[in-house]
Structure formats: structure tokens, C-alpha cells
Amino acid sequence: MLQKKPVLLETSKETSFIRNFMNELVNIAPVVTIYNDNQSAIKIIENCYNKFHKRTKHIEIRYHHIRDLKQNGFINVLYMPTEKMDADMLTKPLGKEKHIRFKENLNILDITV
Incomplete structure (x- = not known):
């Protein structure tokens, strides 16, 4: 283990x-x-x-x-608080709302073509 x-x-x-x-x-x-x-x-x-x-x-x-x-x-x-830990996006699965919020907080841009 x-x-x-x-x-x-x-x-x-x-x-x-x-x-x-x-x-x-x-x-x-x-x-x-x-x-x-x-x-x-x-x-x-x-x-x-x-x-x-x-x-x-x-x-x-x-x-x-x-x-x-x-x-x-x-x-x-x-x-x-856990809900404000932006780094959680990189370490655990998140719901859609949290993912979007953390992505915006980290200034990650969506560059889909």
C-alpha cells in the first residue's frame, strides 16, 4: 500500500x-x-x-x-479553508463549478481551437 x-x-x-x-x-x-x-x-x-x-x-x-x-x-x-485552496485543482478531482473557479483564480486560459 x-x-x-x-x-x-x-x-x-x-x-x-x-x-x-x-x-x-x-x-x-x-x-x-x-x-x-x-x-x-x-x-x-x-x-x-x-x-x-x-x-x-x-x-x-x-x-x-x-x-x-x-x-x-x-x-x-x-x-x-479547503474551499479556497486553488492548488486542489492540481491534486484532486473537482466538480465543474470548483474547477472553473480555480481555473479562473490561477489565470488558466481555455485555448480550444
Whole structure:
């Protein structure tokens, strides 16, 4: 069975790479904002759960890595509702209305001949 990789972890790793690369090229290391639709993950990253309990004891190093990036000012993780995630068009099947709205938001043009 194919195991799903945590999207927030993969995004933070790519962000770190791009940020470090930009810093080497032009000596700029901006804070990068990552939008996420999982409020629980954001709360864990923001360290709202100082104590581990039944629901968070499974948290592994990957969340500590993201928390470190946020605390060091490298990334900023903000909540965005699933219905507003334009990137969903690229990752999952959508109904016609959502597809059209996301296509317009991403400025994708229909060039049928």
C-alpha cells in the first residue's frame, strides 16, 4: 500500500531548499508563507500542545522540524479553508463549478481551437 507523505512537511523542505538557494544567489532569505487547511497541524506547529496526550503522542520528528523552521522565522504557516485552496485543482478531482473557479483564480486560459 502506498503511504501518503505529509504535504506540510514536503512543502517546508522544499521551501527551505529554495530559501537557502536564494540566499546563496542574492543574499536574500525571505520568510515564506505556507497555506494549510489543517488547523490541528497548525496548532501543533505553533506549540499550542505543550504536553503530549493520547491524540498527539504519535507526533514525530517531522512536526518538530516544521516547528523549528517557524520558530526560527524561516516559514510562516497560515490557515486557508479547503474551499479556497486553488492548488486542489492540481491534486484532486473537482466538480465543474470548483474547477472553473480555480481555473479562473490561477489565470488558466481555455485555448480550444
